[in-house]
Amino acid sequence: EVQLVESGGGSVQAGGSLRLSCAASGFAFDDYAIGWFRQAPGKEREGVSIIKTSDGSTFYADSVKGRFTISSDNAKNEVYLQMNSLKPEDTAVYLCARFTISRGVVSPDPDYLGQGTQVTVSS
Numbered sequence: 001e002v003q004l005v006e007s008g009g010g011s012v013q014a015g016g017s018l019r020l021s022c023a024a025s026g027f028a029f030d031d032y033a034i035g036w037f038r039q040a041p042g043k044e045r046e047g048v049s050i051i052k053t054s055d056g057s058t059f060y061a062d063s064v065k066g067r068f069t070i071s072s073d074n075a076k077n078e079v080y081l082q083m084n085s086l087k088p089e090d091t092a093v094y095l096c097a098r099f100t101i102s103r104g105v106v107s108p109d110p111d112y113l114g115q116g117t118q119v120t121v122s123s
Contacts, residue, residue: 002026002112004096009117020081022096033099033106034079038092086121
């Protein structure tokens with residue numbers, strides 16, 4: 001059974017930092033890309049960042065570039081999202097997501113999502 005379990009959310013003041021973790025199980029970790037979406041009330045779900053666990057290549061949304069860093073520990077089957085210089089507009093539920101890879105290309109849509117962890121940034 002595929003499982004993606006997020007942790008590390010919480011409440012911080014603007015300018016603060018949080019580190020989210022996603023523990024993956026039930027599949028061959030190296031064969032997929034793992035990423036993060038976020039969902040804020042009244043807003044569309046937004047892709048935040050993705051990492052191809054096989055080669056470490058990464059992608060970031062413009063809204064978080066330079067502030068967030070995604071990484072993976074393939075020995076532990078975990079992906080992390082280090083979030084620095086947090087802003088109130090970063091407030092959302094952050095969801096871990098699995099993406100298939102075909103011929104080296106990451107699918108634009110996830111096939112599995114975790115339950116999410118709440119991040120709240122106050123001004």
